[in-house]
Amino acid sequence: MGSSSKYVRSASDRRVPPSPGLSSSSSWSSASSNGLYTPSTSTYYHSHIIPLPPVTPYLSPVELAQLDTPKAAAYAPAKSAHLVVHPCLARGHSVLSWDMIKEPYGLPLPPNILAESATQPPVPRLTVTIGSGYPWRVDIEPRTSSYITVADVLHSIYRNLRSIVGSAEWDHPSTPAELKVRASAAYHDRRRRCPDPDPRKAGIRRIDYLGDMRAFRGLEPCKSTGHVKGQPDAATLQLSLGRAS
Known part of the structure; x- marks a missing residue:
C-alpha cells in the first residue's frame, strides 16, 4: 500500500528538462506561402517524459503542448545580430568555389538550395557591394518569389559583372587611372x-575592373547594421573577393 502512493504525481511533476544527450537539429528553413520562413523543428515529446507506472493517466493535449521542446538553432550571424546570410553564401562558411567570370549554372548546388532564402529573415530587396575598387553595386530583386533566393543572388552578381562598360563610365573623372590599367x-x-x-560584345566588362580578384569568397552584412537606412525590409551585403586560380 505504501509503495503505490509514491507514484502519485501532479501534472507539473511530469514535465522534466530535456535529456543531456538530446540535441536539437535544424536546417535552413523552407519558405512558406507568405514569404516567411518557418524553421523546421523536430519535436521529441516522448524524450521529455519520465516513464511512469501504467496507473498514471495519459497527459492531456493541453499538458502535452506545455512541454518544453527543442528549439531550432539559429545560424551565427556575421557582423550583424539582425541578418544572417545563407550558409552556402556566407563569408567564412561558403563551400562555393566560383570564379565569377564563369556562369553560376554549373555550381554544385541542388535546386532546393537555390530556391531557399538568401538571408534570414527573408528580404524582398538586397544590395551587394563589391570591394577592390568596383564602382557599381548589385541591386537584387526576387524573380520567382516574394523574397531574395540563393539563385537570385548568384545570377544577379554574374549579370552585373558581365555588363559591358560604356564609354561614359570608362571616361568618368572619378575612375582612378590605376583601375583603368x-x-x-x-x-x-x-x-x-x-x-x-x-x-559587338567584345568590350571591357565590369568584371575586368576586378583584375584577377574575381573568386567568390562569400557575403556578409555591412559592418554598420546590414540594413539599408530607412528600409527595414532591404539589406546590404559586402562581397569578399579572392584571387582566381
Missing part, C-alpha cells in the same frame, strides 16, 4: 582565354 590588362587576358564570338 588593371581593367585593360584583365580585358586582354580574358579575350585571349575565352574570346567572345560576337565582336
